[in-house]
Amino acid sequence: MEDVLALRPVTEPDLLVLERLTQDPGAAGEFTWAGWREVMRFRRGWAENRLIGEGSGILMIVREDEPVGFVSWFRAEYPPAYAWNMGIALLPEARGHGYGTQAHRLLARYLFAHTTVHRVEALTEAANAAEQRALGKAGFTREGVLRGVFWRAGGWHDGVLYSLLRTDQPG
Numbered sequence: 001m002e003d004v005l006a007l008r009p010v011t012e013p014d015l016l017v018l019e020r021l022t023q024d025p026g027a028a029g030e031f032t033w034a035g036w037r038e039v040m041r042f043r044r045g046w047a048e049n050r051l052i053g054e055g056s057g058i059l060m061i062v063r064e065d066e067p068v069g070f071v072s073w074f075r076a077e078y079p080p081a082y083a084w085n086m087g088i089a090l091l092p093e094a095r096g097h098g099y100g101t102q103a104h105r106l107l108a109r110y111l112f113a114h115t116t117v118h119r120v121e122a123l124t125e126a127a128n129a130a131e132q133r134a135l136g137k138a139g140f141t142r143e144g145v146l147r148g149v150f151w152r153a154g155g156w157h158d159g160v161l162y163s164l165l166r167t168d169q170p171g
Contacts, residue, residue: 005063007106009059010046014060021070022089029092031152055074061106071087071104072086073111086120100130107120108120122140123162125158132160132162135162
């Protein structure tokens with residue numbers, strides 16, 4: 001039986017979770033840590049639009065109203081249309097419980113319900129087996145390898161692209 005997770009808008013106290021997951025190498029994890037960057041970006045975004053805009057957004061993943069991570073999306077242009085490219089970050093203590101699979105499903109359902117987009121995609125490192133399993137279990141289709149697309153730990157790494165189409169969406 002799956003734990004019940006929910007997505008909700010970011011609140012001001014959640015900014016500490018976002019900062020931990022992006023500014024603390026230990027919390028970010030092997031495949032997410034890409035060095036310190038723009039420490040104030042979440043605070044500026046929250047002040048501007050509460051981190052939900054026309055071309056991107058962030059929602060908190062919560063279990064019993066306690067944050068376990070966040071999901072994000074941004075517009076990927078495929079003229080004349082676009083897709084949403086989504087990402088996820090889970091707190092270290094939330095990993096390995098199936099929350100990634102659940103959160104991917106929740107965000108895809110949200111994006112299909114509230115936008116006219118036909119395609120949701122996710123890109124992960126080729127070596128990130130856990131994320132690839134989560135995407136597969138969430139109903140995403142593996143499309144292929146993008147060579148040398150991630151810069152991390154002083155070197156280039158291959159990525160794997162996954163997608164879910166509106167017509168693939170599970171019930």
